[in-house]
Amino acid sequence: MRLLTLSLLLRICIAKISLLFTSGGGQLGRMLAYPASLLNIDLVILDPLPNAPAKQLVNPLHSSVNHLDGPFSDSDYVTKLASMADVLTVEIEHINVDALDAAQASSKAIEVHPAPSTLRTIQDKYIQKEWLKARSISIAPFCSVEASEQAVRDAGKSLGYPYMLKSRTLAYDGRGNYVVRSDADAAAALKALGAGPEVDEKSRRKLYAEKWVPFEKEIAVMVVRGKNGEVRSYPVVETIHRDSICHLVYAPLRVRDPKIIAAAKQTAERAIATFEGAGVFGVEMFLLADGAILINEIAPRPHNSGHYTIEACESSQYENHLRAVLGLPLGSTEMKVQSAVMLNFLGPPTSTSLLSRSQPSIDELVKTALNIPGCTVHLYGKAESRPGRKMGHVTIVGASDAEVRTRLRPLLLQLGVDAQQAIDNALAPLPQHRDEHGKLRNGAFNSRNPLVGIIMGSDSDLPVMRDAAKMLDGFEIPYELTIVSAHRTPDRLVEYAKTAVTRGLRVVIAGAGGAAHLPGMVASMTALPVIGVPVKGSTLDGVDSLYSIVQMPRGIPVATVAINNATNAGLLAARIVATSIPSLTAQVETYSARLENEVMGKVDRLEKDGWEDYVVKK
């Protein structure tokens, strides 16, 4: 019955507000507007700015559903909004929840998602932490802090230095956070956070403190929660911040320990299950070196770390937010591409700030982005650029992590990310090495984001196994090459095999001689296809290796190639990778055609020279 009202009838209000009365937000509502249009859902948007980003995409069909230009804190506007809508939702949590409560009280018909109580809990970060702690969700140690120097120092005593002193409300994009490094920082910290004695007591910011978390990575999961309580999560992603603002989001997360993926999803889903109301939630987490996961903070709305879902997932976070708040079936959260990255476009520093590093303008970045295959530019239609303001983003999709990072590279270079230092750049592959003749050097595709792992039991196998690497270089398929001995480094073997899938490998090539256990043992501990190369030893002509590799028991296959024929192993790996990167298939066909041409050349030479004078080249 709900669906009958959906077409052209159902209306939903995106309530958007910036308490600073500038248009600090707006892009999230804008990105909600497109999937709303696909379902013929009318949106009415409340925002102080008449030309707010979201309003630009929603042309009211009737004057009765015209957008409202006003602050969300004004109960008149909220009442008017409620009178026009069936469902009310938000794109920012820094809102006047009392006004939402009033809206719900003023009209029995209106639904508010997520629940006002959820927004109230989340918008005060200290209450949010208390809520999560009481429900045994893993978070870093924290404590409340009074607005006094003594209290700031006491927190340092309790949590240790450095620690994070934070404003309980209105903190985002690094604003409202202060790193307290010693007792001496107390006064400066209070002043920076608007909680010092110079601020009158009424407007002084409330604070709390968090223990410093030495995380290895920042990760995030978008979770969608239906009105019936059903919860679905998107893939775990890696988020990279720069100056405390989201800079890059890589999807999916690659990790060594496969348990981390499941644990992160479970942590995020468990946390969201504790809240009331429907909609999409962003869960930002810390991944520690020992694999532990701590929740950093939760956003009760679509989130920057989920922008990538628009181009990379079967249903975007925005579509799923609409589905959730309308009580429609939730959409698939699966990725439809193999790899994606999101890069934020922030307003560059103004020309008057001479000290800041030179930054390209948004237009210059767009110009670069339009030349990148698989790149979708999102500009937010903001009337004015300000330093650090989110003006747009790009999402780049591709068939592999390496492809996505190669595509991203020109933008990172333009942004002046230092090649040696910045963590994000370390994730991008080096430019292809070419020799003085312009030919690719061997090893050019030995990559930090490999699709193929080439391993061998001993360095004595290298003269044979390097042919596999050469073949992959020819196809420009990223690989890694190393030594893993089944018998001499069994722990390394287990680690290598068990991490292969979640590190992003798609094929393993393993070469070994003699008793040749390596390929079979790897195959028994990974779900990837494993190619075995029997390496010829000093006795038995390699038949020992061949039998050891090919005669695997039922349940654990090894794709065995001819003795010493690592060339064919590389080719087989290329054929396998081509099943997930269709453009490679043409390259494999070109290779086969070249083989044919080579033989046809020999046919001609045999004809011309005659068989008596024909010289067989090795």
Next chain:
Amino acid sequence: MRLLTLSLLLRICIAKISLLFTSGGGQLGRMLAYPASLLNIDLVILDPLPNAPAKQLVNPLHSSVNHLDGPFSDSDYVTKLASMADVLTVEIEHINVDALDAAQASSKAIEVHPAPSTLRTIQDKYIQKEWLKARSISIAPFCSVEASEQAVRDAGKSLGYPYMLKSRTLAYDGRGNYVVRSDADAAAALKALGAGPEVDEKSRRKLYAEKWVPFEKEIAVMVVRGKNGEVRSYPVVETIHRDSICHLVYAPLRVRDPKIIAAAKQTAERAIATFEGAGVFGVEMFLLADGAILINEIAPRPHNSGHYTIEACESSQYENHLRAVLGLPLGSTEMKVQSAVMLNFLGPPTSTSLLSRSQPSIDELVKTALNIPGCTVHLYGKAESRPGRKMGHVTIVGASDAEVRTRLRPLLLQLGVDAQQAIDNALAPLPQHRDEHGKLRNGAFNSRNPLVGIIMGSDSDLPVMRDAAKMLDGFEIPYELTIVSAHRTPDRLVEYAKTAVTRGLRVVIAGAGGAAHLPGMVASMTALPVIGVPVKGSTLDGVDSLYSIVQMPRGIPVATVAINNATNAGLLAARIVATSIPSLTAQVETYSARLENEVMGKVDRLEKDGWEDYVVKK
């Protein structure tokens, strides 16, 4: 410099018109509006309807760029439009080209894309055919036909019966076409096409005739042409019409002969290269049984057969149309998913038409579609449904043809597509067979859209090779199983191997005994990974087969598994398919865990029973 004006400054007009002065169109402009918003491009839309579909997504920021409500034939409106815009483009070719010429003459600054001359050539189908014929582009024989019964009969004499009598202009979605089956049809044909004596001479439709083309498939290619003449084409797709209206579009096209893909792209690109001006063009073609390709017709705009590009390609046809007409770099036309289908949602017959089959409402279809993973619903915001009117569409993406067709099936069933008869349904896989215990029957995934081909040299290999099929059934991976003998059916071998890639297979499993040439010969004629199963013969214990299969020369790899171990071949195929369908990886891991549990069960039993009483089960 162009880019500098792009952000917020550049404005472009989407000129949309239906000569019937109803809102017959509008969805193409609507789908252009979203990518325009992503690049901060202002659109001004001219349409008779104030609430036209495209206008709903573009809320004018300033009154100076307000949409126009009026007919495109009115030169006042066109002049006003030109005064507001930098670039003018169209979403329908049935327009008053004189008005466009006038617009261009009235303002030197305005650009019109595609060129008015191109629109003039294309909108009269007879002139279009003459144009293509003069440039040696393959089309079916045709001739002009006067509006007289004698002329209609003469055309039948010249082209043979049946033939297509067509209106030269304003013919689309089956309107303006008539199948003339014999001399007796002449009067009825003229009447149906509005060219009979009852119509006054001035408004009588001009006609032409086309030879009947006994096509095997209808195919289409979207081509984008930049302002600099650069041409890029999207994948070749299969289009299926129902009552002469586009019903389904499958991307990419699967064919036996790989040359067809290249030939279709080349034909489409060559045809578009003959026209002037920038933008996206839809090229509809006939594929004949002998592989010949004829152009049916060309649309100088985004096209229904390219809707799938929104969700399935790296840049959509709409984004590329904008890039082309603005002189920006063209975007990638590559698919980012492995398979996609588009299904049109047409307005159902009204309840008064009692004779028509019962059809679900759009709302009922949407309800089904929202439950399908990978399905994106597009409703066009049309105020009124009419029978046969395009009200919306869905695009379904997936990791394989079989997955996409399985996802599509509920919608086809709801639309009442007859399971036995309709060609489109024949493309959907059968529902999974289950036995009385609910277990999948062997052969359940023997599919018309296979990912794995299982072949064997002789039926005597079947008792071994069926284990591969059983394994794939367990993973629900679609396959085909047949006999191909290298030595007894060499032509079939060549045909099988050479068509494997373009038919959509991703892996071939080949089993053979003795001299065992099958796997190696298949591998030499396909770019796919080939898995070889050495089948044990009556002598030599299968070592002959093993050596024949594994000891392949450099350049042609075969992934060899243990003698008679087709189980492992099936598993290896599953692992390879999982590299392009990541969700399968978890299933492979579950399988391995089950093997481990089985052995652990035996450990327990050995402990409990004691080794003296332990019974080894076969």
